[in-house]
Amino acid sequence: MPELPEVEVVRRGLQDHVVGRTLARAEFYGTRVARRHLPGAHHLAEQLGGNHVAEARRRGKYLWMVLDTPDGSRHGLITHLGMSGQLLVEDPGAPDEKHLHARFTFDDEGPELRFVDQRTFGGMALSDLDDDGVPEAIEHIAPDPLEAAFDAKAVVAAMKKRHSAVKRALLDQDLVSGIGNIYADEALWRAQVHGERLCSTLTKPTLHRVLDHAREVMLEALGQGGTSFDALYVNVNGASGYFDRSLNAYGQEGRPCRRCGTLIRRESFMNRSSFSCPRCQPRPRTLGR
């Protein structure tokens, strides 16, 4: 559920509460949180002690802290929140959460940073950084629509060549990153396009419109602190955003479309739910894929 706006809210929290501090110690509980760190959780913890947090960065749904090591080198600690991951800044005395997977303490003895994750789709890993400061481990992730490096024209051209549903393309993080199920549905509603229409059958201006709406809706959500349906998504202080009040499609089954009044429908697509307006977003005629 955390998509670009929610992850950016967390990044800003790290910026405010963690950047500039020096790690004393990192602890990982269980092996799952570090499963993408191939040398293992023990190795990961060992590498982090004494590291200085220089920056908190983000691409799409990936976060990373740029760390300066005691021996003068630099690397990145990647965090992906998955479905339910949270980074929380808390007093060291606060009781451990049920799903606490990692704890970072600092040499200033100030608040600690914790990684809590109920559904365990999230994870952390250490990676070398490329010349642009992007972890090599996520170099396959495409720029997101809020980055200067984002090239909408190139993405549209790539989409036009794809023989797959436009929603599938929006969710492909190697094509454009940061968009998940919620903002894909919202962008498609705004653009009045059904998500199962094939990219190759849409015009380039239409594809452009879809991408522009994706960017806009994520910016608006960011302005409201992100979207949250329950206590699972929170900022580093445990507070929720309120963009869910502004959703026009996602989770709105049975409610009238705010544009035409037709009741929003829910359909199954890619093993998940898609919400759309039957009138504003007619299904493609040919059910091909």
Add this chain to the structure above:
DNA sequence: AGAAAATCCTGCCTGC
């Protein structure tokens, strides 16, 4: 090779 399905995981909710 490109596209799509299968897989991982826990908690909440519904229906019997």
Add this chain to the structure above:
DNA sequence: TGCAGGCAGGATTTTC
């Protein structure tokens, strides 16, 4: 009351 099953779904792995 309890239990089974469905649902939430991002990214990687496997299959076609």
